[in-house]
Amino acid sequence: MVDTNKDDKLDLEIAKRLDDLFGEGDASSDKNMVLKADDPTVDENKSPDKPPAVANDEIVELEDTAANETDAVRTPVDYPLSELKNMVLSIDWEITDEVLSGFLSQINNLKNVYKNEKIILMFLQLLGSLGEYIKTNRGNAHPKTFKILNSVFARLEDVVLTEDMAELEKKKLLRAEMNKYKELRKQVAQKKATEVSRRQAKPIQKDKLHLRAPEKKKSVMHASKAPMAAGEEKPSSDSIAAKSYDTMAEAVEELKQFIHTELSALRQELKILKKSR
Amino acid sequence: MLVAFRLYFHMAFVNLKNKEIQVKIVYYGPGRGGKTTNLEYIYKKFRKRINTEMVTVKTHGDRTLFFDFLPFDIGVINGYDVKIQLYTVPGQVKYNATRRLVLRGVDGIVFVADAMAVRREKNILSLKNLQENLANYKKSIFKIPCVMQYNKVDLVEQGIPLLPVEILEQDLNNQLKRPSFKASALNGTNVVMTLKKIISMTVASIKRDLK
Numbered sequence: 001m002v003d004t005n006k007d008d009k010l011d012l013e014i015a016k017r018l019d020d021l022f023g024e025g026d027a028s029s030d031k032n033m034v035l036k037a038d039d040p041t042v043d044e045n046k047s048p049d050k051p052p053a054v055a056n057d058e059i060v061e062l063e064d065t066a067a068n069e070t071d072a073v074r075t076p077v078d079y080p081l082s083e084l085k086n087m088v089l090s091i092d093w094e095i096t097d098e099v100l101s102g103f104l105s106q107i108n109n110l111k112n113v114y115k116n117e118k119i120i121l122m123f124l125q126l127l128g129s130l131g132e133y134i135k136t137n138r139g140n141a142h143p144k145t146f147k148i149l150n151s152v153f154a155r156l157e158d159v160v161l162t163e164d165m166a167e168l169e170k171k172k173l174l175r176a177e178m179n180k181y182k183e184l185r186k187q188v189a190q191k192k193a194t195e196v197s198r199r200q201a202k203p204i205q206k207d208k209l210h211l212r213a214p215e216k217k218k219s220v221m222h223a224s225k226a227p228m229a230a231g232e233e234k235p236s237s238d239s240i241a242a243k244s245y246d247t248m249a250e251a252v253e254e255l256k257q258f259i260h261t262e263l264s265a266l267r268q269e270l271k272i273l274k275k276s277r
Numbered sequence: 278m279l280v281a282f283r284l285y286f287h288m289a290f291v292n293l294k295n296k297e298i299q300v301k302i303v304y305y306g307p308g309r310g311g312k313t314t315n316l317e318y319i320y321k322k323f324r325k326r327i328n329t330e331m332v333t334v335k336t337h338g339d340r341t342l343f344f345d346f347l348p349f350d351i352g353v354i355n356g357y358d359v360k361i362q363l364y365t366v367p368g369q370v371k372y373n374a375t376r377r378l379v380l381r382g383v384d385g386i387v388f389v390a391d392a393m394a395v396r397r398e399k400n401i402l403s404l405k406n407l408q409e410n411l412a413n414y415k416k417s418i419f420k421i422p423c424v425m426q427y428n429k430v431d432l433v434e435q436g437i438p439l440l441p442v443e444i445l446e447q448d449l450n451n452q453l454k455r456p457s458f459k460a461s462a463l464n465g466t467n468v469v470m471t472l473k474k475i476i477s478m479t480v481a482s483i484k485r486d487l488k
Contacts, residue, residue: 010480086398251375251378
């Protein structure tokens with residue numbers, strides 16, 4: 001049986017300590033904004049071995065229901081770029097075949113809608129090229145790609161939504177995005193060239209540094225489709241250690257790639273700065 | 278003699294010799310949702326009192342690359358020196374391996390959801406991702422101490438469409454039924470309430486497991 005007196009004492013002691021640490025200086029707590037303060041996990045009858053009140057896979061059902069209701073809170077339905085906007089936001093978070101195919105098909109649809117609007121067509125072409133590049137390279141795409149994708153889309157929105165925008169202004173916006181795109185292409189080409197020369201220069205060392213990550217890389221970049229665990233089991237320390245090793249290797253590989261691309265981008269920016277002076 | 282162990286192999290770090298408990302709390306949620314901002318607020322506001330340093334690794338685009346780390350001591354409770362470690366994870370989807378790594382040995386979660394209407398799907402995907410990553414360590418999202426924080430409510434003043442609380446609760450907390458707070462990490466609204474709640478829930482949970 002749980003000793004509730006002791007638990008109450010502990011709660012009070014923790015609350016007092018936290019008030020001492022974070023109390024007086026915190027004038028920003030808003031109790032009107034506390035939606036639910038009770039902890040459902042604090043259940044007197046609950047033991048660590050007791051199964052949860054709801055099954056793990058219920059959350060998947062929850063997600064499906066929510067997905068069906070999403071339109072209710074999105075941008076207005078008659079806004080022609082609304083679906084494309086959702087795809088752009090999804091790419092920022094989840095790079096999957098479904099999202100990318102949806103994105104590219106939206107681009108094609110919009111090309112028909114705006115077939116007489118040259119500038120909008122150019123914007124769509126830019127987005128299409130970025131989409132194709134992401135589709136090919138997935139999570140290995142240059143980190144700036146996603147920023148540029150968002151930026152091109154934002155300018156496209158400006159052009160579409162601002163009714164009285166002058167042609168000259170539209171062209172200016174397009175040119176700025178084109179320049180960003182060209183810059184990205186340059187950086188990607190540079191990155192590829194560096195990688196090729198590095199591979200040629202150190203063919204033996206590469207094997208020594210290999211961390212088993214590349215063959216796993218693909219699975220990291222995709223959404224995991226592994227089934228949910230049905231419930232908690234006592235873990236095998238070996239399996240957790242093996243998984244941790246793999247995870248560490250993947251994380252190191254991600255970090256290495258990221259640092260490499262970031263450095264290339266910085267070098268490129270420095271060059272541009274020097275030239276502009 | 279065994280003096281330090283992790284409960285059930287992978288839970289709170291308990292050092293019996295030094296009478297010390299390390300509690301690991303991870304701020305999880307979609308990219309650009311405000312996880313780092315939560316920690317930054319705590320650090321800036323209370324750094325003198327908690328007497329610590331915050332470690333943060335950012336890209337030049339201001340996104341969390343690896344994680345943020347804010348450790349502090351809350352003193353002796355029930356004879357144990359309780360040390361709290363706050364972590365954030367990178368929200369971008371491509372850093373899932375890093376997120377999994379940061380989750381190792383986690384004792385409590387603050388799920389920082391983005392209340393912006395356009396971020397609805399991302400919140401749901403991130404929660405699902407959390408569930409999967411916890412399952413990787415044989416942990417259940419239904420059992421681990423967790424607090425939901427619906428962040429960026431201040432944006433309503435700028436006319437940015439936000440998700441109604443009912444929708445957020447339905448999407449993210451209908452099954453979990455965890456304590457939840459509307460918050461603005463940028464202004465600090467309910468950042469500390471969230472922190473206090475998760476610490477007390479997590480310490481209580483560790484104590485139950487120690488029995």
